Structures are given as C-alpha cells and as structure tokens.
Amino acid sequence: MSETAQRPAPIVSARGLRKHFGRTEILHGLEFDIPAGRIYGLVGHNGAGKTTTLNALLGLTSYEGTVRVLGKDPYRKRAELMENVAFISDVASLPRFLRVRELFALVSNIHPKFDQGKARAFLEGTDVRMEARIKHLSKGMIAQLHLAVVMAIDARLLVLDEPTLGLDITYRKRFYRRLLEDYMTGERTLLITTHQVDEIEFMLSDIMFIRDGDLVLHMRMETVSTKYAQLLVDPANVAAARALGPIYAETRFGQTAMVFDGVDRERLEALGAVSTPTLSDLFVALMQRTPGAGERR
Numbered sequence: 001m002s003e004t005a006q007r008p009a010p011i012v013s014a015r016g017l018r019k020h021f022g023r024t025e026i027l028h029g030l031e032f033d034i035p036a037g038r039i040y041g042l043v044g045h046n047g048a049g050k051t052t053t054l055n056a057l058l059g060l061t062s063y064e065g066t067v068r069v070l071g072k073d074p075y076r077k078r079a080e081l082m083e084n085v086a087f088i089s090d091v092a093s094l095p096r097f098l099r100v101r102e103l104f105a106l107v108s109n110i111h112p113k114f115d116q117g118k119a120r121a122f123l124e125g126t127d128v129r130m131e132a133r134i135k136h137l138s139k140g141m142i143a144q145l146h147l148a149v150v151m152a153i154d155a156r157l158l159v160l161d162e163p164t165l166g167l168d169i170t171y172r173k174r175f176y177r178r179l180l181e182d183y184m185t186g187e188r189t190l191l192i193t194t195h196q197v198d199e200i201e202f203m204l205s206d207i208m209f210i211r212d213g214d215l216v217l218h219m220r221m222e223t224v225s226t227k228y229a230q231l232l233v234d235p236a237n238v239a240a241a242r243a244l245g246p247i248y249a250e251t252r253f254g255q256t257a258m259v260f261d262g263v264d265r266e267r268l269e270a271l272g273a274v275s276t277p278t279l280s281d282l283f284v285a286l287m288q289r290t291p292g293a294g295e296r297r
Helices: 002-006 050-057 100-110 116-123 139-151 169-182 197-203 221-227 235-242 265-269 279-286
Strands: 012-021 024-034 039-043 064-069 085-088 157-161 189-193 206-211 214-220 228-233 248-252 255-261 272-275
Touching: 012 050, 024 050, 024 206, 024 214, 039 050, 039 197, 039 279, 050 064, 050 157, 050 189, 085 139, 100 116, 100 139, 116 139, 139 169, 169 197, 197 279, 206 221, 206 279, 214 221, 214 279, 221 228, 228 235, 228 265, 228 279, 235 255, 248 279, 255 279, 265 272
Parallel strands: 039 189, 039 206, 085 157, 157 189
Antiparallel strands: 012 024, 012 064, 206 214, 228 255, 228 272, 248 255
C-alpha cells in the first residue's frame, strides 16, 4: 500500500524473534514494530519473556530471527546503538555504595548523551545532595535521583524495566507523570515493562501483552475501547450473555462480569452495564492459559 510505503521506518522492528535456553524455547517467533514518538507498555507475568525480549532489543543476548533497533542489528552493533538508546532497570539497581556525584560521573562515562548539568538541575529543590551516599537516601529520594538520571539522557529510545519497583504509590505516580510531562517528545520513544499496569495506563499510547513467549495483544490504546467491552450482567441475562461468547467471566459479590472481544456494544447494553475494561481487567482476561480458565466463582 502506498500509505504504508510513506510511513517512516519504525524505531524497533522484530520478525520471527526466537530465543532458546538449552532445549527450551522462551520466545516463540515474536513479530512487532514500535514507531517513533510512542509510549509502549510491555506487560506479562514473571517468566513470560519480557526481560528476554528487552535483552534481545538491547543486544544483551543472542537470538534467532531479525531485530532492528534504529535500523541496526542490536547484537552486532550494540556499542554504536547505545549512543541513541538508554536502558534503566529498577531503582534497586543503582549502586548504593556510590555518592550521588560519583553516580553522575559513572553514567557520564557510560552514556555519551547523559548531561550532568541537567541531572543536577533536576535535583535542585529536592533533599538529594551531591555528596550523599545512595544507600543513605530514602526510597522517595532514590526515586527522584533515578528520575534525574532518566531525564538527563538525550536518547531516541528509552527502555525502562520495572523502573519504580519497591516504591510506594505516591512516588510511582510522580515518577511517571514527571517523565511524561518533562521528558517525552515526538522524537523520543519509551518502552516500559511493569507489573503495575493500571498506574501507567494513562500515559500509554500502545500496549503489548506477552504470555509464555507469545504476544497475545499488540494494539493502540484507542483501539482497546473499540475492540473490547466489559459487561456487568443483569442476573436475568446471564445465560443470554454467555451465548455471546465472552472471553472471560467472573462472579464477584453475586454479580457476573464478562469481557467480550468484538461483540457489538448495543447488543451488550441490552444485557447490563457496559464499559471498557481497564488494562488490568483485560490482562486477566487474556492471560488465561486454557479455554474457560478465566471462569471464576
């Protein structure tokens, strides 16, 4: 199609991405593109393949298939690629024996596009001091320090792997809002893995669910509301609702909630209250491993 031909090349592209550890296949031929200027959430249970996927994109592990990040093979061109890519894991990964100024010096030596001046400016007005050792900082102060490092890296692709793990909800929300408001531009792409999917739902442009090494969902957020619907079924209509083939059903406090894929909302509205499922509700619905496993009472 001519429209497709005019689209810019994606920031990330994977075709037939597979990974084996011994005889066990961890990733089963993943295929996806990530365009520029988007905020992607990669969500899955522990062991689903999230970190392995990230490691393949970052050139940290070998793989089968074709992967291109900014047009380069990440495994073969990793050093070159890292000039425009930043990867930050959870806050617990910060070296706690260092002082803050020593951390900034270390990151400067690791990443060519880290700006110490920007990082220091971000910490102005906080209680984080340059001479403080990271191990003596509170969790909230570590979150501010972590965010300062993120914000000071001028990368085209920023990958965050559980970046707020261990922080309370106040600091998690503050972290993500500041990242969205002060860091994201049309030229930058953000890829986040997290277990707290509802907390980042407000900022995502796209969502990917990975289950047992397979992508079970990859779509824009605005498409979720047109494809999926959640129905709180009136008791008298439960049988009629089941006849429409829900992908998930759960009885809570005497009320039955069902999630549907591609069923006309007008048909559902005759059977109860219809809404768009939250990402966590959709995650539960799509992560069932066997048909009917989502049926709960």
